[in-house]
Amino acid sequence: MNMKYFLNTLSEQFSERPLPIFASESEIVAWNDERRTLFHQAIGIDTYLAAERTPLNVRVTGTIDCGTHTIEKLYYESLPQLYVAGNLYIPKGLTERAPGILYVCGHSQSQKVQYQEHARRFAQLGFVTLIVDTVQYGEVYGEHHGTYARGWFQWVSKGYTPTATEVWNAIRGLDLLSARQDVDATRLGVTGHSGGGSISWWTMCADERVKAIATSSGTGHEASHIRERTLDGHCDCNFPNNPYGWSLTEQYALAAPRPVLILAPDRDYVFQIDSVRQVYDKLYTMYDSAGVGDRMRLLDYRSNHAYTPESRQNVFSWFLCHLAGKSVRPDEIEDFDGVQLEEKQLLAYEGRPPAADRSLTVQDWFIPVAAMEAIDSREGFQTNKTQLIQKLKQDGFRHFPVAMNRAKAEIMQHIWGKVEQGWRLKFTYESEENWKLWGEIRGNHPDMTLPADVQQIRPLAIHLRSTGDEKGEQAFDLMKSATPRWLKARLDPRGTGDTAWGQEQNWHIRRASALLGRTVASMRVWDTLRGIEAQRNLPGVDSKRIVLAGAGEMAVVALYAALLDGGIEAVVLQDAPGTLDAADDGKPNMLFKEVINALRYADLPQTAASLWPTKLVFVGEKDDSYIRTQRSYEALGGVCIHVSKASEIDFDALCT
Incomplete structure (x- = not known):
């Protein structure tokens, strides 16, 4: 057997596994309630979720008046000294709590500056919108490329991928939005493109507070990633740690039965359109069997790995429908107004990142490594050994195969x-x-x-x-x-x-x-x-x-x-x-x-x-x-x- 052929075959088996069929929405909820804890454990945020949340210590470093909205330049601590830089776009004239949007950035050098028009348009449509940098780029350069480029395969032994950090930072971003007096914490959505499209999925899978997502260029299955080797072009943050051998589609299904809009350019070189359609078909079949097929939608469109005006308009329409309760067709929504602020205007750190920023070393400590305890007697040894083996x-x-002949x-x-x-x-x-x-x-x-x-x-x-x-x-x-x-x-x-x-x-x-x-x-x-x-x-x-x-x-x-x-x-x-x-x-x-x-x-x-x-x-x-x-x-x-x-x-x- 050839290893590449074996992995191709195995990836196809993963991708072809069907999802369960459910008779009702409540059955999907019960199914995912059982699996979500395992997902938390797999990606390595379970201990943080179980502990009391540490203070966010939000620091606003400046405010910009944009006429229709204001922008607060800020940063927060998702964990002590794990800093996250962002911009908060607040609509003017709010008379009641507004829905909140978390925009998670893709792999652009300038991140929240590159994607500012999305947050700006959301604010103009009445959404309080937080856009955050990732560890990889933005105002500080941490690491997403451990196994992708650095040879840091110890990440696998730790059970670490940057998915863990980015999802945790996103969860704390939702905490920030939920704590605001101008945000309705029952109406939160997440969206992003590329790496941000992937993190949109994984944040929704991890956090039930997310009521809707729109994921752009962040969906695909194993067979495409391995057989066509699109995996070789993917950053580590696209894939959670997977000790349980779940398919990507089985992981995406943790979002059900909540509304999901999948945006898929038909010329995307890392998320190939055929794989996106196959994932969508399985998810839609599961949603539809439970009577909620209208909550799963695929928009495929002519483009490379990018947004288009059409795709953006569909995103805005999706959230207006599912978070604001407004039925507005995509073509009724104006696209960007062309206003772009300069990078220096949006920097939260203004060139002076916080001292001892642990985001630069997060891969070393986010998943704790077991300490070696001294063994000085046989008492309790066998119990500890048995637990380790388990x-x-x-x-x-x-x-490991569970049923094989001798x-x-x-x-x-x-x-x-x-x-x-x-x-x-x-x-x-x-x-x-x-x-x-x-x-x-x-x-x-x-x-x-x-x-x-x-x-x-x-x-x-x-x-x-x-x-x-x-x-x-x-x-x-x-x-x-x-x-x-x-x-x-x-x-x-x-x-x-x-x-x-x-x-x-x-x-x-x-x-x-x-x-x-x-x-x-x-x-x-x-x-x-x-x-x-x-x-x-x-x-x-x-x-x-x-x-x-x-x-x-x-x-x-x-x-x-x-x-x-x-x-x-x-x-x-x-x-x-x-x-x-x-x-x-x-x-x-x-x-x-x-x-x-x-x-x-x-x-x-x-x-x-x-x-x-x-x-x-x-x-x-x-x-x-x-x-x-x-x-x-x-x-x-x-x-x-x-x-x-x-x-x-x-x-x-x-x-x-």
């Missing part, structure tokens, strides 16, 4: 050498549907022929093949010190050996995998678990005396596989990375080590400590972070050793 299975390895090694080739060379047996095994992987097992005991002929069961050392191990011999080098009584095996997880892909696909494959709720490392963990199961079932293998080894990125795979398997006698980690919380520059030597959400619960040293009572051997470079692992093992009375080279490993001592 959390990892739920939030990091949820994609793994079986299918013998493909017997290779005989001289007596001192012993024999080699090549086999395949099924990891998951359409994935047949290779392995090899060797024996060199003078009395041994093949496993089927062996009367005495023998211990087995398994090494995971690494990327770039062209002939597969590097895997066996680590096991040279094993005595002749040992069986030695190599497993080829996907992406190695015959299933390797070219380096030019690395970046796309990593991002596409995460979009589908998995990673290369987590898929390799499953491959390893299946390979271990297949070899346990071979005659002559002592299923209770198995050593699992991996080097570099495969050390991470071996570590997680041993933890989840629970029956490994010893784990050998050669040149193991010391943390998941480190960037990858994306060069040929990149390490596929990320696991979705893993850092929320434990980094590699904590996970390694949780292997006890499995024996643990470090070979070669040992990161200083594993000193804590060593201390935990000492406190628990376990075996944790470090050797400088593979020849120093005493395999017989590991499996007495």
